[in-house]
Amino acid sequence: MSTTPRLPSAVAGLPANLGTILAHQPALAKGFSALYAQFWSHGVLDHVVKETARIRNARVTDCGY
């Protein structure tokens, strides 16, 4: 993977990251944020399970988040 973001940030003054790249499509960014908040803040799973899955996914996919 490139170590330099391949798209510029869509938010002036902020670096390119998932949020500022998604901002090229504001409606998608808004919908994704709502979905992500719903997943992390509500539901039947405790945070240990969520974090375990997130960390394992990040390790396998080499995700920095």
Place this chain on the structure above:
Amino acid sequence: MTWPGPGPDSGAASAAELLALRPNLGVLAQALCADAALAAPGRTAAVVSARVEQLITGHGSLAGFGTLTDAEQVVVVLAEQFLVDAHGIDDALMAAFGGHYSHEEQVAILFHLAMADGFTKFARVFDLPDSSPPDSSQPNPRQEA
């Protein structure tokens, strides 16, 4: 790598049970799928979805789309590499992609690809039947011609 599987007391739930417990998430996910389909160019989004489905399930074909444009062919290559190993998407491929699509379109296509990949796998794991989000107003480009 093979996941050893859930333990006997894992309390694994079916998709129907999960969605019954978390109806808001299901609605949001369906709405987001519909948004992604609308945000990406219609025919390109359909090509992405068809290719993802074909690669993951071994079924389906791109033959119904006729001759793919140069831009669509880049999207197919990108989709294939995205599914096989996203680390293999190199600067040359992204330069070719960027030669056909604006920043806004690139984000929309990659978002659609991520959704198609993720939720196709979701459906396969739960062995769900093929269907579009029930509240999607997106016409099927494959049925328009």
